[in-house]
Amino acid sequence: MRKSGLLQVHFAVFLFGLAGLFGKFLSCSPVFIVLGRTLFASISLFIYSRIISHSRFGRTGRKRMFFLALQGVLLAVHWVTFFLSIQISSVAVGLVTFSSFPLFVTFMEPFWFNEPLEKRDVATALAVFAGILLVVPGLDLSNEITLGAFFGIFSGFTFAVLGLVNRKNAALADPIAVAFFQNLFASACLIFPAAVLPLTPPVWQDLPGLIFLGVFCTALAHTLFIGSLQTIRTQTASVIAGLEPVYGIVLAFFLLREIPAVRTVLGGVVIIGATLVAGFFSNRGQTSKG
Numbered sequence: 001m002r003k004s005g006l007l008q009v010h011f012a013v014f015l016f017g018l019a020g021l022f023g024k025f026l027s028c029s030p031v032f033i034v035l036g037r038t039l040f041a042s043i044s045l046f047i048y049s050r051i052i053s054h055s056r057f058g059r060t061g062r063k064r065m066f067f068l069a070l071q072g073v074l075l076a077v078h079w080v081t082f083f084l085s086i087q088i089s090s091v092a093v094g095l096v097t098f099s100s101f102p103l104f105v106t107f108m109e110p111f112w113f114n115e116p117l118e119k120r121d122v123a124t125a126l127a128v129f130a131g132i133l134l135v136v137p138g139l140d141l142s143n144e145i146t147l148g149a150f151f152g153i154f155s156g157f158t159f160a161v162l163g164l165v166n167r168k169n170a171a172l173a174d175p176i177a178v179a180f181f182q183n184l185f186a187s188a189c190l191i192f193p194a195a196v197l198p199l200t201p202p203v204w205q206d207l208p209g210l211i212f213l214g215v216f217c218t219a220l221a222h223t224l225f226i227g228s229l230q231t232i233r234t235q236t237a238s239v240i241a242g243l244e245p246v247y248g249i250v251l252a253f254f255l256l257r258e259i260p261a262v263r264t265v266l267g268g269v270v271i272i273g274a275t276l277v278a279g280f281f282s283n284r285g286q287t288s289k290g
Contacts, residue, residue, distance in 0.1 A: 005231030008224045009240050015221035017247030020095055022213045023086030024256055026206045029199035030083035031190055033210070034076055036202065038187035040214025041222075045180040048223060067165060068178070072185020074162040079186070082155040089148025091252035092260035095245035096135055096268040097152025102275050103128040104160035112164050127274035134267030145261075175226045183218065242276040 019037075026033055086094035106125040110117045136149045166178070193199075202210065228237055245268060252258040260268070 005228040006236070006240075009228035009232065009237050012221045012224035012228065013241055013244050014247050015217045015224075016241075017095070017244045018251055019213060019217035019221075020082070020086055020091050020248045021251055021255060022209055022217070023083040023094065024091065024252075024258075026202065026209050027200065028202035028206055029194075030080045030087060031194050031197070031199050032202050032206075033083050033213070034079040035187055035190040035194050036206075036210030037079065037214045037218055038072075038076065038183040038190070040211050041218035042180055042183035042187060044215045044219035045176060045183065045222075048219065049176055049180065068181040069185045071162060071165055071178070071182045072187075073189050074158050074165065075182045076186035076189050078155050078158040078162060080190075081151045081158065085148045085150075085152035085155060088151065089145050090258050090260065090264075091256065092245075092249045092258065092264050092268065093135065093145055093148045094152045094155075095248045096264060096271060097132065097149045098156045098159065099242075099245050099268070099271045099275060100128050100132055100153050101156035101160040101163070103132075104157050105163060108160060108164060113167075124274050124277075128271050131267040131270030131274065134263050134270060137263065176223065179219075179222045239276055242272060245272055 022033060022037075023030070082094060082098055085097065103125045106121045107117070109115060132149070132153065135145075137143060137145050139146065141147045141150065194201075225237065225241070249258075249260060249268070253260075
């Protein structure tokens, strides 16, 4: 059973990493990419919950609906800036700079939940910041790498806020229901900008990619990741999840022939390494306390 769980989480993280490549595969604007992704993901998750898992989302009160709508907006902004980062620069830059989200969580989480700021977390944040400095060549936003890194970091920031809102909302719904409503509200909030802004729309050739991105790289990946937690420890799953940029960069090398710059690789090693180490010790500490 544990081996099956490990295969599930690795495949889920592989699909998460693969998702970043669609910023290059698809010809349309990131707004349309995320609109298609969240729309097809929400449809898939709804079908899964009704036909396969037979789960019920229960009654949705105003408080729950508010948090779910907020999560959907944050998810939409996170993914739009993530794909924008990749389109402007490269898959490696987008994935590595997005991985800066622990830097924001470190300083926001104690404020939001009235918790002490641990020295270990500060050390992790400083390491992540050092990795960002390695990736970003300078402060000139006319440089494609710098601009792409800016949007990648902003994507990491919104992902950190999303994670904190998820924690606040943890008791309100089961994970599949949260994923469904997040994607549903994300797609809903993108309809208006997609309709009124002068953005590059998808062509018919983009449709299979959008379906694959929503069904497999989002709905299936999320379901597999949640399912793996039934047979493996959360610590193990979180450490493997930290490999998402690694999978993405390797896939970009083989499928897109993208070779990351040395600075990007070094920065990625620092950021991903710091995140993995911090996640390992954090989960070990929680286990020992329990």
